[in-house]
Amino acid sequence: MSLIALCSAKGSPGTTTVALLLARELAQRLGRAGGVCLVDADPDGGDVAVRLGLDPVPGAGTLALAGRHGIDDGLLLAHSQRTASLPGVAVVAGVSGRAQQATLDWLVRPLADAAARSPLQLLVDLGRIAAGGPAGVLLDRAGEVLVVCRPDTASVVHTRSALVRLRGQGIAARAVVVARDERVAEEVSMALGYPVAGVVPLGHGGPFDFAGPRMPVATLRAEDRALQRAVGALAAFVIGESPGLVTPEVAVTEHAPDAVRLAAGRLHRRAGEER
Ligand SMILES: Nc1ncnc2c1ncn2[C@@H]1O[C@H](COP(=O)(O)OP(=O)(O)O)[C@@H](O)[C@H]1O
Ligand SMILES: [Mg+2]
Numbered sequence: 001m002s003l004i005a006l007c008s009a010k011g012s013p014g015t016t017t018v019a020l021l022l023a024r025e026l027a028q029r030l031g032r033a034g035g036v037c038l039v040d041a042d043p044d045g046g047d048v049a050v051r052l053g054l055d056p057v058p059g060a061g062t063l064a065l066a067g068r069h070g071i072d073d074g075l076l077l078a079h080s081q082r083t084a085s086l087p088g089v090a091v092v093a094g095v096s097g098r099a100q101q102a103t104l105d106w107l108v109r110p111l112a113d114a115a116a117r118s119p120l121q122l123l124v125d126l127g128r129i130a131a132g133g134p135a136g137v138l139l140d141r142a143g144e145v146l147v148v149c150r151p152d153t154a155s156v157v158h159t160r161s162a163l164v165r166l167r168g169q170g171i172a173a174r175a176v177v178v179a180r181d182e183r184v185a186e187e188v189s190m191a192l193g194y195p196v197a198g199v200v201p202l203g204h205g206g207p208f209d210f211a212g213p214r215m216p217v218a219t220l221r222a223e224d225r226a227l228q229r230a231v232g233a234l235a236a237f238v239i240g241e242s243p244g245l246v247t248p249e250v251a252v253t254e255h256a257p258d259a260v261r262l263a264a265g266r267l268h269r270r271a272g273e274e275r
Helices: 015-033 048-052 060-066 073-078 098-117 136-141 153-168 184-192 222-238 258-274
Strands: 003-008 036-040 089-092 121-128 144-149 174-179 196-201
Touching (some): 003 098, 015 048, 015 121, 015 144, 015 222, 060 073, 060 098, 098 121, 153 184, 174 184
Parallel strands (some): 036 089, 036 121
């Protein structure tokens, strides 16, 4: 099945939250048809296990060691953990920080190969992506690359730079906007010059705290229905059932839209003044 990569540029928190929400939603949708495996491959140190109240091992570190000559589903699942917070999702915990980052270098290629053969739906949380980081091969092989963005100037500027860079590498990524409501999606898409796959609403606790075995979707409060709808729409997009929120008709321009260019100029000037 396909590989979905989730990441963000500088200044756009929300990647792990979107990964958790999407994993839960996909597991529900796919049901017995196939499992979902969420791999925490954040080079800055994973926090999926912490958020879910899981142990740090087994995880990406042990999987990388055991699978350096190849990973199959059995090995992937043997190095994953289960939690009632995310039914149907096998979770591969992340490494503990930059010091263990080299481990991920070993992991990415066998993992990308495994994804191509596996019936599992693989979601990989890549954290903040940097040019030339270990994520490259996974981004290259992903069926969908989602870049989390916030609807503020700095986030849009950095996200746009990442999207332009990815496109230069032949990777057609899309943004997922973390925002109060869906109305910003078109605006952000125009400012980015790139399509937006979905919007995940900003919440206040509740569904964003996954620790503990008490998060069945049925218990979401009424005010969380918007979140459920939004994540449902994003899941429908990634499994090819819907065209996404703002479709690729939005012009993907070579030149940054004015708003982004002006904002980028301001950011650069400010960086210069601070030096
Ligand atoms: N949609 C959201 N609504 C409310 N809080 C959020 C949302 N997304 C992220 N957060 C909060 O922001 C912080 C960082 O989120 P996280 O998903 O861990 O970001 P990242 O993985 O990009 O570092 C967390 O405390 C999380 O609870
Ligand atoms: Mg994270």
